[in-house]
Amino acid sequence: MGEVMRHALAILILAFSMSIGANRLCAETINIVALGDSNTWGMGQGNTPGGVPAGEAYPAKLERALRARGWDVSVSNQGAAGQTARDAVYSLDRRIPAGTKITIIELGLNDRNLLGASPPDIASSLTEIIRRVRAKGSAIILVRHWRQSDEAIFAAVQQSADAVVNWWSSDLYSNGYVRPEYDPGDHSHLNAAGTDVIVSRALPDMERVLTQIGFRPSR
DSSP: OHHHHHHHHHHHHHHHHHHHHHHHHHHOOEEEEEEESHHHHOBOOSSSOOBOOGGGSHHHHHHHHHHHTTOOEEEEEEEOTTOOHHHHGGGHHHHSOTTEEEEEEEOOHHHHHTSOOOHHHHHHHHHHHHHHHHHTTOEEEEEOOSOGGGTTTTHHHHHTSSEEEOOSOGGGEETTEEOGGGOOSSSSSOOHHHHHHHHHHHHHHHHHHHHHTTOOOOO
């Protein structure tokens, strides 16, 4: 009888310990970093200030939207106006802290538009960013910013990410400029309505990757 009681007690202790572990897991805030250029940061550049304040840029709105759906997340806005993939390689240690679970990489446009970098050079920079971020233990969501004609050049880059997304798709633009309903005044960046479109597209991708790496909403 004593042996049976000891065995039952051991099972209860194990179950209790597992319950505590599960509760800690549920209580863990999921750290997400949005790494990118002014599309991520929020504020536009140029003679006419454009865009939205960083507090209303897509990372902040994405955090609020995910929290509203029961995800205990913190989305850090690590965008910078004029940021290039080439230069971002050298700032990852301070921008992607330990414990980051997902990194959204939105880079490459400025390499092409400001530096005149070739598609292979941009792909090389993105490959190195993904390699370094992956080494930190973070999953990768890569925002597609290359032309359809360059698909083959970026094939390996896509394969190295957990998800490749097209949140800034052509329906936000017309003849190379932001559509009037999404234009903050600089004809390049997005206003509040435009960032809402980005967040609506981002939500299913974010939830899919969160689930894929083992997280569940807390409610």
